[in-house]
Amino acid sequence: MKIIRVRYLKGPNYFSYKPTMWIELDLEELEFSPSNTLSGFNEALLKTLPSLRSHTCSLGYEGGFVERLEEGTWMGHILEHIAIDLQYLAGIKVKRGKTITGGKKGIYFVTYDYREPKSGFYAFQAAKEIVEKILDGAPYVDSSTYIHEIENLYFTNKLGPSTEAIYNAAFAKGIPVERVGTDSLVRIGTGRRQKHVQATITSQTPYMAVENSCDKQVTKSILSSVGVPVPEGETASSYEEVFGVAERVGFPVVMKPLNGNQGRGVFTNIKSREELFSILHCMENKETEIIVERYYQGNDYRLLMVDGKLIAASMRVPPFVIGNGHESIRKLIEVENKNPLRGDGHEKPMTKIPLNSTITCHLEKSNLTLESIPEPGSVIQVAGNANLSTGGLAIDVTDEIHPTIREMASLAAQSIGLDVAGVDLICPDISVPLDRSKSAVIEVNAAPGIRMHHYPAKGKPRDVGNAIVDYLFKTREEAAIPIIAITGTNGKTTTTRMIKHFLERDGYHVGMTNSDGVYIGSRVIDEGDCSGPISARKILANPEVDAAVLETARGGILREGLAFRECDVGIVTNVSEDHLGLDGIEDFKQLVKLKRLIPEVVRQDGVCVLNADDPEVVQMAAHTRGRIVYTSLFHTNHHVQGAVERGWTVWYLDEDNWITCIKEGKKMKLLPAKDIPVTIEGKARHNIANLLQALAAASSQGVEIEVLKEKALTFKPDHEQSRGRFNTFELDGRLIIIDYAHNIAGLNAFFDTAKHFRKGTTTTVLSAPGDRQDHEIREMARMAVKNTDGLVIREDQDLRGRAPYETASMMHAAALKEIGGSGKQLSIITDELKAYYYAWNCSHPGDSLFFLYEKYSVVSGFLSQISSQKNMGAKKII
Known part of the structure; x- marks a missing residue:
């Protein structure tokens, strides 16, 4: 295998x-x-x-x-x-x-x-x-x-437990959320509305608040200044100073590093100079600055605050083992660490008890070592603090908190300036009014871990992740920019471009991906075929974007899936045989299912725009949660008529060839189709179909009819607004039409429109993508020779799995068989640029040239070179 x-x-x-x-x-x-x-x-x-x-x-x-x-x-x-x-x-x-x-x-x-x-x-x-x-x-x-x-x-x-809880909460609410990089950083929301969270620090957490919370002495000063009880103590930078502070504060004392976290290096209830001396000399890491402060007898509580509100409270219990009379403390810890609820770091509800100097130093206070064998039934506390990071466990006490303690915790978090804070409190009983003589806030933590609240050893789990998401975004609409996704076989790029044009207004930036590139407003941030999920994420992650219009091609879906979980508007232009036999999509039925993914992910309050003239697309109506809007080139289409009877919105071409909308039973005639530039005098039926879907999408996003009229009249099928899609030029007396038709349906639509404009002798330059099936490649050649006087067969630079000359030879044989003895000119010039030159040199003023390109830069470069050689500019006809 x-x-x-x-x-x-x-x-x-x-x-x-x-x-x-x-x-x-x-x-x-x-x-x-x-x-x-x-x-x-x-x-x-x-x-x-x-x-x-x-x-x-x-x-x-x-x-x-x-x-x-x-x-x-x-x-x-x-x-x-x-x-x-x-x-x-x-x-x-x-x-x-x-x-x-x-x-x-x-x-x-x-x-x-x-x-x-x-x-x-x-x-x-x-x-x-x-x-x-x-x-x-x-x-x-x-x-x-x-x-x-x-x-x-x-x-x-995977994500750490705190970030994962926030990620899951956003996901459950339907809010877009994505991991950024490989650490615990997530982006919640999209475009201009996005925010970030790492652990439990949010993009709204002030930098100064984090800095202040990391300096325990500064934290104490701030808290003391607003009346929050804190333990008496001082900072020491030498062993001599440590002993001096301890004497002034009075034993028992607590010792901890000035800038420590997660309970590392914290020793509590140090009762004498001898215990203090023993701890200082057994520490592995010698801290340069140490806080020595009064020890408070009581329970260790963590109060989790979000936006000044208490969300959860836990009583933290230091790690302990129970003696059995024959196993050492080391062995008892090793056995406890095999508990499936314990893991390394923060991966599981509880952390393994570390076998380090913190444990050995704490045991020395009781004249114990890791090799000591406790009596049966004796409870041995193996660490002086109750942090989960050092193996402690948590018991939920949220419902027991007295209002005075709740108010004090809120004041502490707000005084430091943290939007998400863990307030650590030593208190004899959290259910009674605050006694300032017996209680003290010992720390206010930025980025507090929340796994203890989600997975308490005892008590009710508290969904802190959900509370943080609620704080960041009250609704999904606050978090997510509108996403309009367009799929289908043909017309995706033109439809995408028109929707962007229709939505744009002053101060409102539309991001777009299509087969040409990635755009933020008028700015191009990437070029090439950008109709996949990687490009879509560039739009969704961009903080300037107010709305996303995303061409969504089959290749990207198969490579990586969609870049979004839901869209606000889903559009299917049409479905025809294309790219079959690739990546497990072997037949037309499977292709239809693949395209149907876009209707399936339309939001329940979203809109699904479907081409009612395509029988496969119409059937997708049964697979969407969104409100269905049909479009059609025929006012007699029975799906459109049925939709009108049901009170649905429809966009169609009426009997007078006007673009028409029926919405909420009201009929609105927009414009005559022939007056709209993209329809190319009403002759480009495929572009009328694209236009109807673009209008339906923009209208669903609140764009008024009068604005749509103006926008429709200002979108032109030229190389600026619709690059490479039926762009028409006149150069040295020749008509040149450039298009990207690269499958049977697209080629048929091209020739159906071009026949209205051709003049003189026509020559077509064409290839077929190598990943088309053999019969498709032959059919494209046959179609070309039927609709042109001469055919120049080129070959794509990207052979897509074919051998050199394989596609061109197949097309040549099919075309030769089709023309028989008609005398039509047939040539193979595999290089794209040379093929255009060959067709040009064989033509005369008054003739027509149809260039079906692989790379727009090649065909546009050809036009520039010819224009320069002739010392004239290319004149746009349409």
Whole structure:
């Protein structure tokens, strides 16, 4: 078996709305060996992973997968189930998978859910290794090492628990949220409305507040100045000063580093000079500045504040072990650290108890070491502080807090200036009024961890992540800019450009992606085919953008899924056979399903604009939550008529060839189609279809009819507003029409429009993308020679998997057969620029040249060169 390609489909995709692993697998010789032909394989596999017996598979009931094994299934399908099972056993709750047979013998496309890329892919590699060991004769494979590595990769690379809680809360509310980079930084919201969170520091957290909270002495000064009780104490920079401060404050004391965090280096209840001396000399890290302050007898509480409001409160209990009379403290800690609720760092509800100097120094206070063996039943506190980072546990006490303590915590957080704060309080009883003589705020923390509140050892979980998201955004609308997504086979780019034009106004910046580039207003930030998710994210992440108009092509969806979970407007222009036989999309039915993804992700309060003249597109109405708006070139279209009867909005071309809208039962005639430049005097029917959908989308976003009229009249099919889409020039007496038609439907629309403008002898320069099927390539050649007097066949620079001259030769043979003895001129000039020159040199004033380009820069460069040679400017006709 051989892994050929791996794709991480991050967003909604052909297979699922969840992140999906996509693997192209070549079974090689195993293609001829289903599971029921492999002696002993099924038994060894189920012995290795008995949990596979619970898999339902496509049969829909427990044990279904075992039945498939016994009746015979192929290895791609088996690896899918193993990869899912291994992840699940590692604590990653995934369940969906699907394996598709490829068009070539032995090729399979294996897909399954994943939560984190590295662990998700390793699960497949592990599955492959397990299978290979069994095929080599192993009657059983120990899967524990693989499971442990998957777990390790997952917890090492996923978001930290605090950021993850915020991420999940935003996700649950339908607010766009995306991880940025590989650390715990997330962007919540899109475009101009976005905000960022890292751990629990938000983009609204003041820098000075963070700085002040990190300096414990400054924190105490600020709190004391507003009447918040704080412990008496001083900062010391030498051992001599430490002892001096301790004497002045009076034992027992607390010692901690001035700029420490997460409880590191904190020692409490130091009762004498001897204990203090012992601790100072056993510390691994010698701090340059140390705070020594009064010790308060009481419980350790963490009060979590968001925007000045108390959201959660926990009582923190220092880590402890219970003696059994025969095991050392070290061994007891090691046993406790095997608790499945404990993990390294912040990966799980509780942290493992560290075996470090903090523990040994604390034990020395009680004349104990890690090798001491406690009496049976004796409770040994192994750390002096209750931070979760040092192994402590938390008990929720939110409902017990007295109002006076709630008010004091709010004052503390606001005085420091933190929007999200963890107020640490020592207090005998949090349920009674604040006693300032017995209680003190010992710290106010920026970026407080919130896992203790989400996963308390005892008590009610508190959804702090949700509270933080609510603080940042009251509604989804506050967080998300409108997203308009356009898909289909043809017309996507023109429709996208028009929608952007219709939406733009002073002070309102529209971001756009299409097959030419990425645009913010009039500024180009990237060039090339930018109709995929990488380009879309550049728009959604840009803080200048007020609305996103995104051309969404099939290739990008298959490579990575969508860049967004939902859109406000989804448009499907049309669907015809194109790019079949690639990436598992083998037939037209699968292509339709792929395009249908855009209607499926339209928001419930959004709009789905569908071309009612395309029977496949019309059927997508059953797969959207959005409000349906039909468009049609025919006022007699029965889908349009039915929609009008139901009170829906429709846009269509009426019997007088006027652009017309019926909305809420009211009919509005916009303009005669022939008066709108993009329709090219009403002759470009495909552009009228594009125009109707663009108008429907813009209208759904609140653009008034009068504005739409003005905008429609100012959008022109030239190289500035609609570059490369039926751009028409007159140069040295010749008519030149430039277009990007690169499939059968697009070529048919081009020639249907061009026939109204052609003059003299016509010559077409054309190629076909190499990833089209053979019959499509031949049909494009036949169409071209039917609609032109001469054909120059070029070849794309990107051969898309074809051999040099393969596509051109195929087109030449098909064209030659079509023209028979008609005498039409037929040539092959593979280089794009040379092909244009050849067609030009064969033409005369009064002739027409149709240039169907691969790269716009090449054809535009040709025009500039010819214009310069003729010492004249290219004159635009339309």
